[in-house]
Amino acid sequence: MEEILDRAAEAAREWGTTRPDERAAALDAVAEALDRETGDLVALAEWECRLPGEGLRAEVARTTFQLRSFAAHLRSGAVNGVVVDREDPAWPAGPRPDLRRMLVPLGPVAVFGSTSYPFAFSVAGSDTASALAAGCPVVVKASHSYPDLADRTAEIVEAVLPKGVFALVHGQRRARQLVLDPRIKAVAFIGSSRVGRELHHLAATRPEPIPFYGGFGSVNPVFVTAQAARERGREIARGFAQALAQQSGQLCTKPGLLVVPEAIADDVAAEVRALRAEPLFNKLVAKRFETGVEALTEFLDVLVEGGSVAGGHAPTLLRTTATDVLNGHDEVLSECFGPVSVVVTYRDSHELLELAATLPGQLTATVHGEDDDVLPELVSELTGRAGRIVWNQWPNDIATTPAMHHGGPWPATTSPFHTSVGVRAVERFQRPVVFQGFPSRFLPEVLADER
Amino acid sequence: MEEILDRAAEAAREWGTTRPDERAAALDAVAEALDRETGDLVALAEWECRLPGEGLRAEVARTTFQLRSFAAHLRSGAVNGVVVDREDPAWPAGPRPDLRRMLVPLGPVAVFGSTSYPFAFSVAGSDTASALAAGCPVVVKASHSYPDLADRTAEIVEAVLPKGVFALVHGQRRARQLVLDPRIKAVAFIGSSRVGRELHHLAATRPEPIPFYGGFGSVNPVFVTAQAARERGREIARGFAQALAQQSGQLCTKPGLLVVPEAIADDVAAEVRALRAEPLFNKLVAKRFETGVEALTEFLDVLVEGGSVAGGHAPTLLRTTATDVLNGHDEVLSECFGPVSVVVTYRDSHELLELAATLPGQLTATVHGEDDDVLPELVSELTGRAGRIVWNQWPNDIATTPAMHHGGPWPATTSPFHTSVGVRAVERFQRPVVFQGFPSRFLPEVLADER
Structure with missing residues (x-):
């Protein structure tokens, strides 16, 4: 685990400063690799999760769709959150400097795989895809319900991504360790409210508190x-x-x-x-x-x-x-x-x-x-x-579309602002930075003037 | 205090469902009233805060500029955060229902006035203006440094707004009460890290945890x-x-x-x-x-x-x-x-x-x-x-412009995602809701089809 976290911390700088289209290509590659292995993965999941093959195949398709949605979102430029205010000596609130805002990744993210969705909200699911899209390395804690499927999926994902950007760990003991580790900068959790609330409390009260995105379910x-x-x-x-x-x-x-x-x-x-x-x-x-x-x-x-x-x-x-x-x-x-x-x-x-x-x-x-x-x-x-x-419909299905909001006020989730489904899920792992008065040569590419 | 909080909770529904242009008109009216009283307010602040009149006049101008910026932001429609996905049976991730997302206010907000800025980050400052713009009633805890100025400013603000939407309280004992009260749904705090961290901990660990936006300063x-x-x-x-x-x-x-x-x-x-x-x-x-x-x-x-x-x-x-x-x-x-x-x-x-x-x-x-x-x-x-x-500039001045980000990673603030300056400050007090399959007649006006 020490080595995994060291590698994730090390990979954070490089992965976090890749161009959005580079991350998009990586997410597409993960989707493609999963598509290729669908048969194997579904067979393993049928056995390990006791779910029917048809639904599982649809869930793999949803998973790769999600990965590709984040890739498209990255290519659209929207993920950078760029706002540019040029210098303006006549700005009514006083002379305004050149200000250029963008979003940067938080750093390594711990993702807790869900039991209900062995693909779509698990090892290569929405939380992992959105954290990777944001530029954050990911360490997944596998659900105890399907260790073999988690391993097999992780193998496929890891083979496609740069070293250190993705890792899988097992075991309940690791959950607390991950949430408390100073190298981890955010947590995404789907699971029981009992475990979730305990981890949320740890995340909120550790020496450097970190965002904890917990979906605990509700009576709907x-x-x-x-x-x-x-x-x-x-x-x-x-x-x-x-x-x-x-x-x-x-x-x-x-x-x-x-x-x-x-x-x-x-x-x-x-x-x-x-x-x-x-x-x-x-x-x-x-x-x-x-x-x-x-x-x-x-x-x-x-x-x-x-x-x-x-x-x-x-x-x-x-x-x-x-x-x-x-x-x-x-x-x-x-x-x-x-x-x-x-x-x-x-x-x-x-x-x-x-x-x-x-x-x-x-x-x-x-x-x-x-x-x-x-x-x-x-x-x-x-x-x-x-x-x-x-x-006049039923709430079960959660469409993966830009308008979707899968979240809600406490105690359904720990953050009413964020969705774990849809392209906006990436916002959970990004924070703004504004550059004041900078010449283009020192600015990140997305903020620089065209040359 | 009980009565103030009851009135704020009661006012939350009505103020939260006003049309954005109605809230814009109210913010403009507050700005106008403050403009009219600038002479009085500055004289009081010179005496009570020991600051030079010229700087104070500029700060009142900044304060009314902020209020008017949020009004303009409300009129632009951007504050509603509307995303509409029409029904699409051929959506690649499976048939998609009609989904319409918007932002709704969190409810009553407690604002702690800053000592450094008796106008711009105080009773009618950026935190108050952004919470009101979001549709949240505001209860301000006055800074102990200028009780009279706070009272006079509050009088002006209260006279302009609907009953219950705004109130001012004094006293350190009230700080904890406000943060712990179940009717309060978010807190904005500028001040010392000693007091701020204690209140942040209370907000994060109360039975229903609430967002606490604390700016604690840094060595810059x-x-x-x-x-x-x-x-x-x-x-x-x-x-x-x-x-x-x-x-x-x-x-x-x-x-x-x-x-x-x-x-x-x-x-x-x-x-x-x-x-x-x-x-x-x-x-x-x-x-x-x-x-x-x-x-x-x-x-x-x-x-x-x-x-x-x-x-x-x-x-x-x-x-x-x-x-x-x-x-x-x-x-x-x-x-x-x-x-x-x-x-x-x-x-x-x-x-x-x-x-x-x-x-x-x-x-x-x-x-x-x-x-x-x-x-x-x-x-x-x-x-x-x-x-x-x-x-190659100095960090002191914080321009009030759309690209500004006044915030930062822990321990500078308690939320790396949010700014307390600029129109995006309103996002701290809004959460998304998505309406699935609704006929226009039951949708909020900003989401309904044109009639």
């Missing part, structure tokens, strides 16, 4: 209005069941709270009851899931008893009322990772709005509505509490 | 190359002495470290010896300054003994060698607020670069050079350590 509430429930209750119930079942509920964007009028609760239960049992990622995930459900059933009604059948887990559906939650039984507002969700029934729009106003920060909040009077106020309330608001 | 090193020293040593010495004397060294951008070849140290001393004694802001500042100088003189040579004369303090110049600093005597790398600076003599370019590489994060770093071979490496080293790099 779905609000169904009275009119939507009346007009298409069955359809919504079916859509919800599918969203809950996607990847056996093992997604940070799983809808974990369905807020509905009493009338459609049975429809929802019927749809969830019809879902099949599917295997979870591994025994540790299954164990945590079972413990989480057990804790919830202590004070919630069980609408659909999922439970484990022949190595798989069928989705569980629990139930409470908005009145109960508002009276302080707000344990349902914490995430339980895996195939479980809670139906919360409400009496009227007043209660619906009150419930929305008790939500802690969320990655997403979803509304299924029609033309109900409550909507403007509901949407406004949710805007204050979530990073993404979804209308 | 100035590097003079061998060739520059030979060709214009006297001129540089004169410029340095003036920069040190500006506002009696009571600026976060004061050059506190002058790194020079031995040959011009005497020229520098001669120029500093010729400076007049000037009063400091108040007794507390004077006391801290004297204690700081005393600590430094324990292990540094005194080149110019300043000391206090008839209510004023003449600048003090201390001296050490790069060799000593590199051998661990690095106390000179911490700021001492007031009219004192340290000359560090170096032997050769190697030592110059080594010294640059030991610097902690800085607000500014300055180079006086010609065509020396050491320059590319020196500039590259400083780029990794400062928020602003100045060439």
